[in-house]
Amino acid sequence: MTTFPVFTLPSWAETSYGDTRRRHNEIVRALRDCGIEKVFRLPKIVVIGNQSAGKSSLLEAISGIKVPRASGTCTRCPMEVVLVTGPESEWHAKVSLRFEHVEVEGQKHTNSVDFGQTRTVDEVPILLRRAQLAILNPDQDPSSFQSLSDAECDDTSLKLMFSRNTVVIQIKGAETDITFIDLPGIIAGTAKVPN
Ligand SMILES: Nc1nc2c(ncn2[C@@H]2O[C@H](COP(=O)(O)OP(=O)(O)OP(=O)(O)O)[C@@H](O)[C@H]2O)c(=O)[nH]1
Ligand SMILES: [Mg+2]
Numbered sequence: 001m002t003t004f005p006v007f008t009l010p011s012w013a014e015t016s017y018g019d020t021r022r023r024h025n026e027i028v029r030a031l032r033d034c035g036i037e038k039v040f041r042l043p044k045i046v047v048i049g050n051q052s053a054g055k056s057s058l059l060e061a062i063s064g065i066k067v068p069r070a071s072g073t074c075t076r077c078p079m080e081v082v083l084v085t086g087p088e089s090e091w092h093a094k095v096s097l098r099f100e101h102v103e104v105e106g107q108k109h110t111n112s113v114d115f116g117q118t119r120t121v122d123e124v125p126i127l128l129r130r131a132q133l134a135i136l137n138p139d140q141d142p143s144s145f146q147s148l149s150d151a152e153c154d155d156t157s158l159k160l161m162f163s164r165n166t167v168v169i170q171i172k173g174a175e176t177d178i179t180f181i182d183l184p185g186i187i188a189g190t191a192k193v194p195n
Pocket of ligand 2: 182184
């Protein structure tokens with residue numbers, strides 16, 4: 001009987017292509033944090049569609065992270081999800097707020113600020129919920145939202161209904177290297193979003 005050698009192909013993430021792509025993604029994220037998109041637009045994958053069409057659900061299915069689902073917590077600002085490959089044992093999520101637009105008087109930040117991190121997948125939804133509240137209340141210090149419970153999030157009023165500033169979540173230990181942006185749904189009418 002003839003035996004054939006068995007070749008095991010490496011996952012593309014372990015190849016030099018994977019290394020290069022990871023480095024490029026890191027550079028792109030750093031450039032975005034510097035506000036480069038005020039000067040020119042970088043290529044990106046963006047999820048758009050009507051409100052409640054299932055954009056965030058699609059993103060959940062790809063990234064494996066859960067976005068907030070309680071009533072009234074639809075996506076209200078751009079949500080940039082940066083997936084970086086790595087060992088599952090080193091899984092880690094880091095959330096930051098990128099304030100590129102001044103939307104209210106007395107806005108605390110006009111740059112990128114660290115918000116929180118976790119090594120527990122189940123903590124991601126509340127972390128994102130708090131981060132979105134900080135974006136929607138830009139006249140308050142983000143640290144005042146960092147330890148809110150779900151019930152406290154429910155009771156928090158919003159200075160803005162929607163914002164053009166971004167919640168950025170970087171997941172290390174993901175299965176693929178990709179960055180995409182979830183957007184609020186297209187709706188028929190709302191209060192004016194500041195320019
Ligand atoms: N039946 C069904 N329900 C879905 C599907 N995808 C999402 N949903 C439900 O539709 C609701 C809205 O889903 P989201 O993923 O939050 O929709 P979205 O487009 O991100 O909504 P906005 O951020 O408010 O624009 C949730 O209750 C989901 O569970 C689907 O394929 N089938
Ligand atoms: Mg959504």
